[in-house]
Amino acid sequence: MNEAVIGAEHQFHDRDYALAWGERFSPTAQRLELFELVLGELRRTVPADGRVVELGIGPGYLAQHVLQAMPTISYCGIDFSTPMLEIARTRLHRHASRITYLQADLVRDDWQDIVDGPVDAVISTWSLHDLGSQQNVQTVYAKSASALRGRGILLNGDFIRPDGATQVFEAGRFEVDRHLELMRQTGFKHAKCLALLEHDIESPTSAKNYACLKALRRMNP
Template sequence: MLNEVPSDVPSPIDLRQLTDAQAWAETALAKRPDRPLFFARFAQGLREAPALPNRRVLELGSGPGFLANHLLQALPDLEFGYVALDFSPAMHALARERLGPLSDRVQFIERSFKAPDWTAGLGLFDQVLTHQAVHELRHKRYATELHAQVKSLLKPGGSYWICDHWAGPGGMSNDQLYMTVAEQAAALREAGFNQVEPLLNQGGMVLHRAS
């Protein structure tokens, strides 16, 4: 049928289960050794952003706390409230363990960004970050709506930092789950972001900043 809606791509693991979450966390860096380069670029962005009072940062799909741990250690003198949003209680448990005392600087929210009302009650943020999580929408057709929801959470002048795998030669083969670099930028513009800038493309992942 010409108008048939493509099916979501099922996940091979259930990240809500502790065993699956632990297995993913244990292999993530080995599979993507360039992840620290992206973490450093996120940190650079936060460091260079205006030091506003009551600064708030939201991480979508925060997982086992890799990015949060890097940012909170790399920026000890930077004052900001960090909100970690993930649908998996197992991932939050791993993040708390990884962060240790740093977890006192983090508000953990168990919520799925696939839910239509996931933004409810979160308030506004100066920066929204997401690393290797947008594809967990399980189909790329949902990306524009997610980005529009993020835009509604940004304060005036705020920025959205999005890193994910890309589809194409040298990248991922599934072009229903993953977008090309051009498709990623187009989805952000369709969501209402006027400025979309690719900052880092390495190891099959790309980081965009949108505002």
């Protein structure tokens, strides 16, 4: 990645890289704030025996936060990285009876047809910007709408390009309003931004500027 571009290159299929990523990004207070926002919405909308799907589960930090707080839901964690899925499986072994793992590419594979339904929520943090383009994010929003089959909530806590920034951002990091527009175009209603975290337009880095975005599934797209 050109240093002038805000973003990062990853080798998520490499075991050492995945382990190092998980250690480097163990949740900070600000990221726990994001997890709490996601959890608050899940508590309000997902029934006690509901089902949550996480896109890009990575090392499993969000899953751990949610599964501990919601002791009777079931969970499906999706990722295309074998080492990330192994790390998540180890971290989440206490919740093994309630969690399934699906190795899939979020853009290319038809994971929305494979996850067991009915799905009450599709959630994700810090993952969809890695898909590399607005079009790929749109594809994944559409697949999420399909997985939800006419009901439920989408929560995406991801890196964005803050309004007013003058720097160049990688293509997967784009404005909140565009995310909300894509959500509406793919079958969601009431799309809104709940919060901007580590907001910094003066000296943004690849680990700053993420939003908590929420939308509800619309019956007729």
